[in-house]
Amino acid sequence: AQTVTQSQPEMSVQEAETVTLSCTYDTSESDYYLFWYKQPPSRQMILVIRQEAYKQQNATENRFSVNFQKAAKSFSLKISDSQLGDAAMYFCAYRSPPGGGADGLTFGKGTHLIIQP
Amino acid sequence: NAGVTQTPKFQVLKTGQSMTLQCAQDMNHEYMSWYRQDPGMGLRLIHYSVGAGITDQGEVPNGYNVSRSTTEDFPLRLLSAAPSQTSVYFCASSYRRIGELFFGEGSRLTVL
Numbered sequence: 001a002q003t004v005t006q007s008q009p010e011m012s013v014q015e016a017e018t019v020t021l022s023c024t025y026d027t028s029e030s031d032y033y034l035f036w037y038k039q040p041p042s043r044q045m046i047l048v049i050r051q052e053a054y055k056q057q058n059a060t061e062n063r064f065s066v067n068f069q070k071a072a073k074s075f076s077l078k079i080s081d082s083q084l085g086d087a088a089m090y091f092c093a094y095r096s097p098p099g100g101g102a103d104g105l106t107f108g109k110g111t112h113l114i115i116q117p
Numbered sequence: 118n119a120g121v122t123q124t125p126k127f128q129v130l131k132t133g134q135s136m137t138l139q140c141a142q143d144m145n146h147e148y149m150s151w152y153r154q155d156p157g158m159g160l161r162l163i164h165y166s167v168g169a170g171i172t173d174q175g176e177v178p179n180g181y182n183v184s185r186s187t188t189e190d191f192p193l194r195l196l197s198a199a200p201s202q203t204s205v206y207f208c209a210s211s212y213r214r215i216g217e218l219f220f221g222e223g224s225r226l227t228v229l
Contacts, residue, residue: 045220
């Protein structure tokens with residue numbers, strides 16, 4: 001079974017600074033999807049960014065970018081120019097291709113991101 | 118554009134009672150699923166469906182039943198609620214069996 005590990009239960013960053021959230025995963029598959037979801041206090045799950053494993057280029061969405069290291073099974077999220085609205089729980093998630101066991105997302109336990117004004 | 122709609126948003130049950138959490142999506146998604154979120158545990162997959170009439174178990178299926186009679190709806194049933202089922206429940210869907218999931222707003226269930 002796949003596992004996803006987020007080793008930082010909580011991170012704190014000054015507003016306008018850059019922060020990196022770590023995620024590692026374990027899989028024997030070669031083709032899969034990785035995601036970062038944001039969960040603000042409203043508890044809504046919001047997709048931040050996605051990465052297909054077959055793509056070597058790191059995904060970028062405005063101030064959010066990832067460092068995808070397939071061989072190391074690492075998928076970190078970098079938030080640039082942190083804003084107060086970025087404060088939330090961030091979850092790393094893995095999805096295997098169809099036929100790779102139970103079909104759904106495997107989540108890490110989350111990182112609580114605090115933005116200091 | 119409703120997306121994924123869950124009802125109710127809050128519910129309190131007594132041990133042994135039954136209830137159904139409703140989930141509907143209007144995006145014509147093949148895949149639908151239910152997760153539970155507990156403090157410090159992330160989200161864990163309960164059941165999922167890859168199309169009408171097809172359901173399967175996830176990581177934590179015990180105590181829950183599902184059915185998928187239409188593409189749009191995927192209800193989650195608790196036949197005899199237990200305090201261990203106190204949690205926040207999320208329904209999520211995707212167009213196919215790949216790619217990101219779209220989540221409902223969640224339902225907070227408390228079993229006394």
